[in-house]
Amino acid sequence: MLLVKQIKSAPYNNKTLGENKTIGLLFFNPSLRTRLSTQKAATNLGMNTIVMNLNTDGWNLEFEDGAIMNGNKAEHVKEAAQVISQYCDIIAIRSFPTLTDKEKDEEEQVINSFKKYASVPVISLEGATEHPLQAVADILTITEFKTKKKPKVVLTWAPHPKALPHAVPNSFAKMMQLADVDFVITHPEGYELNPKVTGNSKITHNQHEAFKDADFIYAKNWSNYNDYGQITSQDTSWTVTSEKMKLTNNAKFMHCLPVRRNQIVTDEVIDSENSIVIQQANNRTFAAQAILTKILENHDS
Amino acid sequence: MLLVKQIKSAPYNNKTLGENKTIGLLFFNPSLRTRLSTQKAATNLGMNTIVMNLNTDGWNLEFEDGAIMNGNKAEHVKEAAQVISQYCDIIAIRSFPTLTDKEKDEEEQVINSFKKYASVPVISLEGATEHPLQAVADILTITEFKTKKKPKVVLTWAPHPKALPHAVPNSFAKMMQLADVDFVITHPEGYELNPKVTGNSKITHNQHEAFKDADFIYAKNWSNYNDYGQITSQDTSWTVTSEKMKLTNNAKFMHCLPVRRNQIVTDEVIDSENSIVIQQANNRTFAAQAILTKILENHDS
Amino acid sequence: MLLVKQIKSAPYNNKTLGENKTIGLLFFNPSLRTRLSTQKAATNLGMNTIVMNLNTDGWNLEFEDGAIMNGNKAEHVKEAAQVISQYCDIIAIRSFPTLTDKEKDEEEQVINSFKKYASVPVISLEGATEHPLQAVADILTITEFKTKKKPKVVLTWAPHPKALPHAVPNSFAKMMQLADVDFVITHPEGYELNPKVTGNSKITHNQHEAFKDADFIYAKNWSNYNDYGQITSQDTSWTVTSEKMKLTNNAKFMHCLPVRRNQIVTDEVIDSENSIVIQQANNRTFAAQAILTKILENHDS
Secondary structure (H helix, E strand, O other): OHHHHHHHHOOOOOOOOOOOOEEEEEEOOOOOHHHHHHHHHHHHOOOEEEEEEHHHHOOOEEOOOOOOOOOOOOEEHHHHHHHHHHHOOEEEEEOOOOOOOHHHHHOOHHHHHHHHHOOOOEEEOOOOOOOHHHHHHHHHHHHHHOOOOOOEEEEEEOOOOOOOOOHHHHHHHHHHHHOOOEEEEEOOOOOOOOHHHHOOOEEEOOHHHHHOOOOEEEEEOOOEOOOOOEOOOOOHHHOEOHHHHOOOOOOEEEOOOOOOEOOOEOHHHHOOOOEOHHHHHHHHHHHHHHHHHHHHHOOOO | OHHHHHHHHOOOOOOOOOOOOEEEEEEOOOOOHHHHHHHHHHHHOOOEEEEEEHHHHOOOEEOOOOOOOOOOOOEEHHHHHHHHHHHOOEEEEEOOOOOOOHHHHHOOHHHHHHHHHOOOOEEEOOOOOOOHHHHHHHHHHHHHHOOOOOOEEEEEEOOOOOOOOOHHHHHHHHHHHHOOOEEEEEOOOOOOOOHHHHOOOEEEOOHHHHHOOOOEEEEEOOOEOOOOOEOOOOOHHHOEOHHHHOOOOOOEEEOOOOOOEOOOEOHHHHOOOOEOHHHHHHHHHHHHHHHHHHHHHOOOO | OHHHHHHHHOOOOOOOOOOOOEEEEEEOOOOOHHHHHHHHHHHHOOOEEEEEEHHHHOOOEEOOOOOOOOOOOOEEHHHHHHHHHHHOOEEEEEOOOOOOOHHHHHOOHHHHHHHHHOOOOEEEOOOOOOOHHHHHHHHHHHHHHOOOOOOEEEEEEOOOOOOOOOHHHHHHHHHHHHOOOEEEEEOOOOOOOOHHHHOOOEEEOOHHHHHOOOOEEEEEOOOEOOOOOEOOOOOHHHOEOHHHHOOOOOOEEEOOOOOOEOOOEOHHHHOOOOEOHHHHHHHHHHHHHHHHHHHHHOOOO
């Protein structure tokens, strides 16, 4: 956290660290914040950046060991990861879950395959079950905006028309368990996250109760984890509204973005002064820059 | 104009101006000249460049205020513009018109939404109704190639198989009204451009008369403005030919490109020594570099 | 060869050579190694890199002279090549063959059109019939791993589910004819490459005989050249296996990648210590950097 704050206060102070180093950003899925903030972070450190949309720019990858590759997959991740390691000093990957094959998603097949075969450090830009750099940006944002030593932080489920991954709520919940906060998760019945992730976190199905005296409201949709990848509720009574925000201790509103307005949150709340989603997005750069700094500094050790 | 010429004569003279500055080039539509020339211009100034095809790399954007976002649009321009402003010091956008919704096109919904919500300068790389950097390149080209103080410049409609925007002829017509030229527009009946744009410009439906003694022939197709976005003529008697060029005062031939050969203009004309379309395309770099220079110089003022 | 080795031993020794120079990488087809290694090479020389997927980022190109462009092709290569030459100091192009029109493929219509109209040097990143930078990487790899003055090098056909180009085997066969090696080509009957390319090279339909005492096995599929672009065999008895490798003189295994595992080669062989496909891919950077160095050094002469 100290490193992230230092970097934010002087982002260009380490421009020789990345000299002659290349980061490869590999996207299997759409990205706005992650794509831009990681490029920005790398450039701030003097690194070269190569961006690839793997599915369209390159070859369809095979991930199964022992596969007889006579179908539509032209390259095995064993070669891809080793080869990219020849050209890049760091590999960063975004790969969403299938939301249909729970086991494969929990294995983080794509990112872990790259980690297994690459000969350079591999960073997650959001995997099937984790979005670690988002969580670093989140805790930095909370630290910056908190007005008491131990704020009450609420992670609330909210409705969304599509089935979304668990990566963001998972990483946020893990981060909150490490932080000095009073952490509460609220969601409709049946929408429990992986209990290994939530651990001893307080969980309630009563959103109003959760919001009471909260200092931070972190809204996020996720699909059903038990009935894996299904949408079992689109209950708009869970949308974050001004009325609910009045229950809080003048709480700040957070979301990882992109956000569905008037589904996840009303215009009134996200357009209010208490919304800090843009500052939160801005912190993505410094989260990325911190991890890159650490990797580059350890490169020769 | 002076600035553009200075830049062209010494394009690398200001390489520290853009140090630690990032430009985000956001494309909603295809681009060749604009994509390459703006990257070149930014690099000449020492800027970092991030290029995104928004529709495919990122998220489908919602532009309507108050929308209940439960459809296929994942992010509102309000967030997108503010967020990109966190990572980029200048935002440059290409967004073609719908050619079906005249009102929305004339409002320049996409670019103006970005301008409204971004916290950094926003540049048009061709909007629904204007292509300003093309017009700067055009006037620079005319200035370079004119052989008399006040040349006769003719903007002529020419046939094309697809419905094309009005942005290029609009911006060219506006620029010519500011320039010291004898400006004439010629097109088939019914193909009048927006009268607010053409103002007091001479307009004739007689292409032969228009070409008489012309010093520059600027060919361009546009779809019908009154019968909005429709193709009401594909009359190939409007193609620019060598015979018609003989009516001129040894005129130079101009076009913004890409150009449909043997529709807009015959091979003979565009391949002739009087064709200056490549020099015109080259000037796109210096037009872009001039606007970037101005923005960067005013950045802290 | 000397230049390539020098570059490999000190890749950042010439970082001012490419200052203020831009390379445009134009892709009509997917690419992983070529895309990354050429960007890496250009960056190592201090060049700026612009990457474009021409078919999706830009305009559909017309290549036929005299075409009446009233179809779906928006820009002629005549303009595209000249225009890109205004923004880039070197143009590099990947364009696969049609595999249906032998004559057009052998004319290398795409790359040769760019060469004809561009005003800057044009490099092939794999054309219809040649992949020259791959061949440079290949001979460098053989030079690094050979254990005798004149090694036996075998190019063997292997099965593949799709019709593949002849560019890689063609360029490899040409390179081997220039090298101090004992070169043998082996493939099923009917799969003869262009005899103008293979020249006096030894050719056998007996793969086992070919492998005997070989020092390098270079596996590659290609489609039928005589029955042009057709797949007339998918005979998996041609797959490179450990049993066949035992016939060799402890040969190294090579392939240009991407490779279909358990079609072209078994897991056992490509995962063995004798497989040098990753080192071979790594050498792509230095092959690219060598050609760029030569071009940049001759730029003003």
